[in-house]
Amino acid sequence: AEAAGLEIADRAHGRGVVVDERLRTSDPDIYAAGDVASFPHALFDTRLRVEHWANALNGGPAAARAMLGQDVTYDRVPYFFSDQYDLGMEYSGWAPPGTYDEVVIRGDAGKREFIAFWVKDGRVLAGMNVNVWDVTDPIQQLIRSKAQVNTETLADPHIPLEDLVP
Numbered sequence: 001a002e003a004a005g006l007e008i009a010d011r012a013h014g015r016g017v018v019v020d021e022r023l024r025t026s027d028p029d030i031y032a033a034g035d036v037a038s039f040p041h042a043l044f045d046t047r048l049r050v051e052h053w054a055n056a057l058n059g060g061p062a063a064a065r066a067m068l069g070q071d072v073t074y075d076r077v078p079y080f081f082s083d084q085y086d087l088g089m090e091y092s093g094w095a096p097p098g099t100y101d102e103v104v105i106r107g108d109a110g111k112r113e114f115i116a117f118w119v120k121d122g123r124v125l126a127g128m129n130v131n132v133w134d135v136t137d138p139i140q141q142l143i144r145s146k147a148q149v150n151t152e153t154l155a156d157p158h159i160p161l162e163d164l165v166p
Helices: 053-067 136-145 151-155
Strands: 037-041 046-048 079-084 087-093 102-108 113-120 123-130
Touching (some): 102 151, 113 136, 113 151
Antiparallel strands (some): 037 046, 079 087, 087 123, 102 113, 113 123
């Protein structure tokens, strides 16, 4: 990409090929998606590069729609997962060091069955579920909503996450 003259993001933005919200590169005839793309994310007000196959799975079709002239804004909540023996983890959002006030734990970290939420000013920036399943959608809805949440309520596993989404 660099040899082709395409703009490359700086280190702070993950390197990668710079694309706009439609996944178009600095050459208007070239699109990039997946692990290689550094795209502007309005929800987090920054440029991101998500190096996980889920990003390629979603970015490729979005770039194709943009190439076909459809109105596209690539703004999926960043997501990745990893399974390590008997430990399964799913992470949604974006919360690098220094961008959050606290981490709220919901569940039992000692038993390795919990959700961790990275919170700033009462708003969920990211969430990682560990051996807790079928919660990705409400976690992403909380992130996308930018709604303020009571952290004690957020930590309470007896309150369904769906009840916290406005």
